[in-house]
Amino acid sequence: MSPQHDPAGQALARRFEAAFMPNYGVPPVALARGEGTRVWDVDGHEYLDMIGGIAVSSLGHAHPALVEAVSRQVATxxxxxxxxxxxxxxxxxxxxxxxxxxxxxxxxxxxxxxxxxxxxxxxxxxxxxxxxxxxxxxxxxxxxxxxxxxxxxxxxxxxxxxxxxxxxxxxxxxxxxxxxxxxxxxxxxxxxxxxxxxxxxxxxxxxxxxxxxxxxxxxxxxxxxxxxxxxxxxxxxxxxxxxxxxxxxxxxxxxxxxxxxxxxxxxxxxxxxxxxxxxxxxxxxxxxxxxxxxxxxxxxxxxxxDGLLEHVRAVGAELSGGIAAIEHPLLAGVRGRGLWLAIVLTADRAAAVQAAAQRAGFLVNALQPDAVRLAPPLVITSADVAAFTAALPAILDGASDDR
The missing domain is CATH 3.40.640.10 (Type I PLP-dependent aspartate aminotransferase-like (Major domain))
Known part of the structure; x- marks a missing residue:
């Protein structure tokens, strides 16, 4: 591929690999910015963030309260x-x-x-x-x-x-x-x-x-x-x-x-x-x-x-319930509490599920060979949850075919 047609994410990945120790391998997505529960990569692709920086981004991305507090303090x-x-x-x-x-x-x-x-x-x-x-x-x-x-x-x-x-x-x-x-x-x-x-x-x-x-x-x-x-x-x-x-x-x-x-x-x-x-x-x-x-x-x-504890309990139940209601040969069930869940698989296909989810516009984490971690921002909405659970059967299909 010529340099002018080289996606920015691939170019950045090569620079990462050349500059960093290999303990992480090369992460699959190069993120550029985020807002709320969404992030965008350096090539402009949008994703629903279902992993939240490994349960870190409690308020999502660029939350006004966090931006204001940090900006005010760093200037003081x-x-x-x-x-x-x-x-x-x-x-x-x-x-x-x-x-x-x-x-x-x-x-x-x-x-x-x-x-x-x-x-x-x-x-x-x-x-x-x-x-x-x-x-x-x-x-x-x-x-x-x-x-x-x-x-x-x-x-x-x-x-x-x-x-x-x-x-x-x-x-x-x-x-x-x-x-x-x-x-x-x-x-x-x-x-x-x-x-x-x-x-x-x-x-x-x-x-x-x-x-x-x-x-x-x-x-x-x-x-x-x-x-x-x-x-x-x-x-x-x-x-x-x-x-x-x-x-x-x-x-x-x-x-x-x-x-x-x-x-x-x-x-x-x-x-x-x-x-x-x-x-x-x-x-x-x-x-x-x-x-x-x-x-x-x-x-x-x-x-x-913002009453996010109650929100987590409610929307977490929607997320776990929506996953549990899906019938798919690759899906064994769901476990966890609130907005900290694992999609449990019937086969060691977690990496394939993560890749298929990424292609579909969702970021998840292949935590164990047969378990995919979800830890989205606590501000995730019911509409976000519905979008993910609606897409999950096709994601699982893609993971089943991706061999």
Whole structure:
């Protein structure tokens, strides 16, 4: 193909491949701009965004509240480091504590894996002071790719080549309360769990599992750490997914949807866990910077003001119900809560479904070989949902034929 007829996306992909390490491969779409629930690639093709930057773009793209808050803050004060405090970070911490409704303290970071690193350091300090050298986490769980978070991640394909790891972790089947109870004893510092497993395929726990985890931690003195990097900030129809069972963790980690597109994470220690760190125990140069804090406040304010929790529950039910009503030989069903769902397939055709959806004007994520993740902006409309579910049978046909 001559340069004058070379699509802009292909040209940019070649530049990406030449300039970047190959850990991502080459992403299939080069995006140029977004508005609401739609994005456009560099060649002008329009897509309905059904993945939201991996559950990040809570308010969609270019939301006026987010644009205004970030623009105002970056024009006022963009960075302070942790040597100085600023009001946006204090307002954000206070707001998060209010949503939890329990005594707690906050550490702000830049990402989910950093939030989990902070949680791990909290647990290590707790374990060191109480003679608890062990940790328990779930098979197929995902907590991040830095070495500390990766040591708690029960996905061997991304973990094994980087071991051995410095902490002793026992992995148990997710959702098996008996296995969890057998693994947690008085030598366990903490249990790390996702209230719904994300990277494993959007796998909700059996009813009562989080309560069982809370009970075994109470009985043994272990900390319960809830990794809500993907599941919080309205994604499942509650502020936090652990609220589905009315269970409070000892440590809560947040990121992704909290910033609506700006990089921010949070590690929240409840009760005594909030005061484990002493001065100098942990830190971050950019964590909780004024711009990211302003973005997070805009996200929380908009979700509250616009009634998006109720909206997520309603439109999420429309989305899951619409998928469940489809009869197709490639479709096994749908699982998840709110606007965090997996289309479950009868065969390992998720990559083909993602490609067919892209051709049809929808962005989805092939999460597992037989599962396609949906995590659209919380502002997605009923009309958007209807358009996607109406197109899904043809997408599945295309994935079945694309061999």
């Amino acid at each position: 004060l963009a960075h302070t480091s942790n040597l100085f405090l600023h009001e946006p970070e204090v307002l954000l911490a206070e707001r998060l504590l209010g949503l939890l409704g329990a005594p707690a303290r906050v550490f702000l970071s830049n990402s989910g894996t950093e939030a989990n690193e902070a949680a791990l350091k909290l647990a290590l300090k707790y374990g060191g002071s109480t003679g608890r050298p062990r940790f328990v986490a779930a098979e197929n769980g995902f907590h991040g790719r830095t070495l500390g978070a990766l040591s708690l991640t029960g996905k061997r394909s991304i973990r094994d080549q980087f071991g051995p790891f410095p902490i002793d972790v026992t992995f148990v089947p997710y959702g098996d309360a008996d296995a969890l109870k057998s693994a947690v004893d008085d030598r366990c510092a903490a249990v790390f769990l996702e209230p719904t497993q994300g990277e494993a395929g959007v796998v909700p726990p059996p009813e009562g599992y989080l309560r069982a985890a809370r009970d075994v931690c109470d009985a043994t003195g272990a900390l319960l750490v809830a990794d809500e990097i993907q599941s919080a900030i309205g994604r499942t129809g509650h502020w936090f997914a652990h609220q589905h069972e009315g269970v409070l963790p000892d440590v809560l980690t947040l990121a992704k949807g909290l910033g609506g597109g700006l990089p921010i994470g949070a590690c929240i220690g409840l009760g005594e866990a909030g005061t484990l760190f002493a001065k100098g125990d942990h830190g971050s140069t950019f964590g909780g910077n004024p711009v990211a804090a302003a973005a997070a406040l805009a996200v929380l304010d908009t979700i509250d003001r």
